Amino acid sequence: MKQPALIMSDGLTKAYGPTYALRDLSLDVRQGEVFGLLGPNGSGKTTTIRLWLGLMRPTRGRASIFGLDCWRGGLQVRRLVSYLPGELRMPGSLSGLGVLKFLSGLRDGEGLDRAAAIAERVMKLDLSRKVRKYSTGMKQKLALAQAFADPVDVLILDEPTSALDPSARLDVMNLIREAKAQGQTVIFSGHVLSEIESVCDRVAILRRGRLVHVEDMHARRRLRMVLARFAGEPPLPFPEELDLKVRGTEGAALLLEHGGELGPLLRWLATVPVEDLAIGTEDLHTLYNQFHGPDVDVAEDEDSAR
Numbered sequence: 613m614k615q616p617a618l619i620m621s622d623g624l625t626k627a628y629g630p631t632y633a634l635r636d637l638s639l640d641v642r643q644g645e646v647f648g649l650l651g652p653n654g655s656g657k658t659t660t661i662r663l664w665l666g667l668m669r670p671t672r673g674r675a676s677i678f679g680l681d682c683w684r685g686g687l688q689v690r691r692l693v694s695y696l697p698g699e700l701r702m703p704g705s706l707s708g709l710g711v712l713k714f715l716s717g718l719r720d721g722e723g724l725d726r727a728a729a730i731a732e733r734v735m736k737l738d739l740s741r742k743v744r745k746y747s748t749g750m751k752q753k754l755a756l757a758q759a760f761a762d763p764v765d766v767l768i769l770d771e772p773t774s775a776l777d778p779s780a781r782l783d784v785m786n787l788i789r790e791a792k793a794q795g796q797t798v799i800f801s802g803h804v805l806s807e808i809e810s811v812c813d814r815v816a817i818l819r820r821g822r823l824v825h826v827e828d829m830h831a832r833r834r835l836r837m838v839l840a841r842f843a844g845e846p847p848l849p850f851p852e853e854l855d856l857k858v859r860g861t862e863g864a865a866l867l868l869e870h871g872g873e874l875g876p877l878l879r880w881l882a883t884v885p886v887e888d889l890a891i892g893t894e895d896l897h898t899l900y901n902q903f904h905g906p907d908v909d910v911a912e913d914e915d916s917a918r
């Protein structure tokens with residue numbers, strides 16, 4: 613069953629003079645899902661997040677979260693949502709624990725024990741050290757510990773792993789899975805496709821301020837790519853019940869997309885003259901490259917805001 617929409621955006625637009633940072637975003641995020649925002653630098657991810665948090669006023673359109681208008685109800689929205697900004701500023705004179713006390717104090721101290729536990733046990737931080745002596749990655753870990761501990765239903769994380777080493781990245785993916793298991797909705801932006809692939813329920817791809825694609829990752833994980841070289845002509849048309857489509861050719865082989873069950877496909881393959889066969893999955897890179905690969909013509913996006 614589809615979850616109800618938690619965040620609704622309708623024609624959401626932000627322009628700076630003649631430049632669109634975001635244009636006509638109509639997109640819903642459902643309650644309880646892990647939602648990824650993907651796109652190259654400057655594609656509008658942070659703008660989307662800041663509009664959803666009511667940190668800036670839309671030029672046109674609107675967004676709501678929990679039914680509250682994100683801009684007019686911004687203060688309330690920010691009480692209900694935990695936000696990890698892409699650029700962190702922390703008072704360097706405080707210790708790690710001091711920062712957690714300060715941040716959790718904004719929510720009446722709730723979440724401090726959990727934040728300290730995540731920071732020490734998962735992120736392996738020394739909370740007695742002054743934050744000015746923390747590395748960039750350590751500061752990001754500290755802020756993440758607080759974000760995951762906040763007693764809220766929604767987490768919005770702007771590039772949460774940008775400064776982290778590979779093992780800390782895995783820890784963050786596990787914390788996102790735990791958050792989802794507890795019923796929280798998690799939205800995060802990023803550039804590491806494998807991370808997004810591993811945890812997201814759905815992914816939105818942005819290009820130059822426009823939403824160009826939304827992918828259901830569950831359907832994608834079920835999708836199989838079949839590379840088959842047939843003796844003679846390929847046995848077209850394929851039986852309808854197989855859910856098999858031709859994606860293209862690779863040399864003498866056909867590249868097929870298969871969305872159905874494996875059993876019927878294998879049984880059918882045993883009845884046709886296949887000379888060579890490979891079955892695999894398709895990673896998110898292939899999809900991303902359809903919108904951002906070297907062959908993509910972006911000239912059609914070059915509109916002015918006026």
Ligand SMILES: Nc1ncnc2c1ncn2[C@@H]1O[C@H](COP(=O)(O)OP(=O)(O)OP(=O)(O)O)[C@@H](O)[C@H]1O
Pocket residue numbers: 628631632633634651652653654655656657658659660698
């Ligand atoms: N204050 C501003 N004034 C003018 N243009 C801005 C301003 N803030 C953002 N922009 C522009 O809006 C566009 C979208 O920026 P945004 O920060 O949303 O991108 P992003 O996808 O988050 O990028 P990154 O991956 O680098 O964080 C960019 O072209 C950027 O230059």
